[in-house]
Amino acid sequence: MKRQNVSDAVIRRLPRYYRYLDDLHGKGIVRISSSTLGEKMGITASQIRQDLSCFGEFGQQGYGYNVEELRTEIGHILGVDHHHRLIIVGVGNLGHALMQNFRFHDAGFILEAAFDVSPALAGTQVAGIPILDMAELERFVLEHRPDVAVLTVPHSAAQSTADRLIDLGIRGFWNFTNVELVSDVKNVRFEDVHFADSLLTLSYRITRR
Amino acid sequence: MKRQNVSDAVIRRLPRYYRYLDDLHGKGIVRISSSTLGEKMGITASQIRQDLSCFGEFGQQGYGYNVEELRTEIGHILGVDHHHRLIIVGVGNLGHALMQNFRFHDAGFILEAAFDVSPALAGTQVAGIPILDMAELERFVLEHRPDVAVLTVPHSAAQSTADRLIDLGIRGFWNFTNVELVSDVKNVRFEDVHFADSLLTLSYRITRR
Known part of the structure; x- marks a missing residue:
């Protein structure tokens, strides 16, 4: 997983992603597009894609993200499983x-x-x-x-x-x-x-x- | 005073500027350059100049900022005097x-x-x-x-x-x-x-x- 030069702003957004994904997962939502997630969070879909690209490849073009998988991945990046x-x-x-x-x-x-x-x-x-x-x-x-x-x-x-x-x-x-x-x-x-x-x-x- | 399209990131940095300037003022410091202030705050001088330019003209080329004046101005922008x-x-x-x-x-x-x-x-x-x-x-x-x-x-x-x-x-x-x-x-x-x-x-x- 690449992780060079991740900016402070991106790092500070990670917990928010985690929080929203955790909430969506709790509500039983399985899949979400970057545009729907962005709408909920008040940021653009391209911002989300750009932020996540600092850490690897997530989601599938046209299929969006698997909520539980992405939550687990971001949790792992944040060290929640430590x-x-x-x-x-x-x-x-x-x-x-x-x-x-x-x-x-x-x-x-x-x-x-x-x-x-x-x-x-x-x-x-x-x-x-x-x-x-x-x-x-x-x-x-x-x-x-x-x-x-x-x-x-x-x-x-x-x-x-x-x-x-x-x-x-x-x-x-x-x-x-x-x-x-x-x-x-x-x-x-x-x-x-x-x-x-x-x-x-x-x-x-x-x-x- | 112009104040169009101030980004969320800039707004969130204003209280930090206010906090640092208040601290400097409390320590009796009268004048500070954007580079020294930036060093203390862990941001670049050009970031500071760019942030402040959203709200008007502050400081004097080559002379830096008057600490008390800038603190009062930023306090005013934040509504501290309200x-x-x-x-x-x-x-x-x-x-x-x-x-x-x-x-x-x-x-x-x-x-x-x-x-x-x-x-x-x-x-x-x-x-x-x-x-x-x-x-x-x-x-x-x-x-x-x-x-x-x-x-x-x-x-x-x-x-x-x-x-x-x-x-x-x-x-x-x-x-x-x-x-x-x-x-x-x-x-x-x-x-x-x-x-x-x-x-x-x-x-x-x-x-x-």
Whole structure:
């Protein structure tokens, strides 16, 4: 499968394809043309064909895509079948919300544990996931080798917590702290969730309509 | 100010520009070249110049941009100075987290109230914001005319709650429900926050490194 120079924009569209295909599959739809899929997603059929061509050959001229096959393929490209292991660091309201409501499993992740500095939380569970004291972080990470840490610590603790986790070998960060994290260590990936960017986009659209 | 045919990609980059410029301004930086700004943001100088040219003329050839001026201009384009009014509908963990931690004011929004079906929550406050019973929604919205509703209700209540709010005249939705909402009403804008899209992007990057 070729996969050179895939642009950031294409990578960011892949999860959307996956989401739509998963939904279509759930509705029992077996086959879809690029034009129908594009219509649903608000993009052009040629955009879809061009995006997918970065990863190989999908679909059959005139027959469209097999929904389940394409979903599985895109899931594979995204690493959904890798079963990456993940920990949450910081169990405030947001960490709590993710533990309780977010379907890590559907994204191919296994949530193993959460960590917090609060002695009141350590030893408790949320949705069956244990919350451990931050003092146990080193032992746990060296023993379980999670791939990803969800950072839901306060702003002020963001970079130091990331550094501590990078030292322990964690390379993937799902970053909700609103801090632009930095690291010189090779292969470290920060994926930032900036709520404000999304709200400002909405602001633009309701202001300029 | 010209503003025709601004692409979705450009609109989505504006909040990032605003965030970086706000940060630079906070650090006391007065002037920045498009190449230095581009380096910080991981995009090219020509991309920046091209994006901004959609909205008018900014900066001076050879002198770069005045940070504060450009920040204010982009804030204006985004509608940050509009002081849009907003309500939160659904005070579970996520609604709670937003009330407690999200700086609505920095994005130019005024959070006026939150609503929940739980009788235990009605009449209480979070971070100084009153939580009202869902039965008061009609009266409140007709009286206060908020511009935006943050939807943090469960999946199953998403579309019906959106419909109810659209009937009351609300046109902007910050949608955390993971449901693709639809409406035939003119000028309704849904801005969806899909956590999973972000996590799947990270999955791709750590799988394919």
